């Protein structure tokens with residue numbers, strides 16, 4: 001009998017990997033924004049059309065790519081961010097898996113224009129469903145512009161399961177919020193179907209929160225901050241009376257990365273205890289700074305889950321910090337003049 005096992009061609013392997021990384025337009029948005037952050041961009045513009053179904057474009061003023069890198073970045077496991085297995089335990093960038101662009105390019109039409117400041121001409125690369133369509137030198141601004149068109153055009157099952165433009169846009173806005181909250185010092189714009197939905201100047205955290213959630217939230221924010229030998233924690237929590245019945249303004253960040261964490265969410269709920277009306281969620285924007293060696297972000301392809309070496313300790317530190325901030329606030333209500 002003949003052997004039956006074959007190695008899959010890259011285009012199929014990439015499409016399979018894309019199933020994990022690219023669920024909907026918002027997943028593309030997340031990966032592209034993170035790449036711009038990793039590239040050191042100070043200005044990032046996100047342009048989407050039809051909830052991201054026809055176009056997702058990100059324009060940044062980051063370091064750009066060389067001619068060779070502009071092609072290589074679409075290969076699987078191609079990354080400039082880690083080199084050795086040891087690096088996996090000391091991650092300081094948003095990306096490191098070298099999978100996002102390969103996955104995205106497997107399920108869409110991609111146009112990349114990029115130039116480093118040291119290069120006189122830039123490079124344009126066009127890829128469709130993992131196939132290189134064209135590559136040529138072009139004149140372009142320094143930085144990177146990448147356009148993802150017709151997402152899932154070659155995966156009809158996925159395309160069919162996309163929700164309405166407005167639902168997909170909601171998911172995109174949520175990713176945009178997460179990244180722009182993690183980097184208030186970076187300017188972000190979000191444009192949908194030709195309208196600017198957000199235009200966020202570089203700012204401090206409070207101004208960024210106001211830019212995203214409106215002026216009203218300003219007077220409802222209470223400082224939170226604490227530091228121990230294992231973690232530094234900062235940010236804002238919302239006054240109990242401003243808690244909302246719907247979840248949506250709950251954010252944890254670890255070393256500049258948004259994190260979902262039901263366990264630590266409970267620490268906060270527990271600290272608010274009877275201060276909250278039943279069924280209400282307090283707003284929070286909590287930032288953890290922690291030694292990258294004591295966390296593992298490589299649990300899930302989207303990296304929104306993070307494993308802490310000592311999660312119970314973090315729970316207690318967070319719980320105590322929330323209690324302390326709520327206590328201070330109720331004893332000495334502070335008036336905040338800075339809007």
Ligand code: ADP
Pocket residue numbers: 031035036038039060062063064065073074078079080081094095096097098099100101102143144
């Ligand atoms: P990862 O971010 O995990 O390294 P990606 O597939 O997202 O993998 O990107 C591959 C590589 O392409 C990156 O490591 C980086 O070198 C380069 N790259 C991607 N986007 C940009 C960008 N906006 N500016 C500069 N370089 C980029």
Ligand code: MG
Pocket residue numbers: 031034035094095096100101
């Ligand atoms: Mg990346």
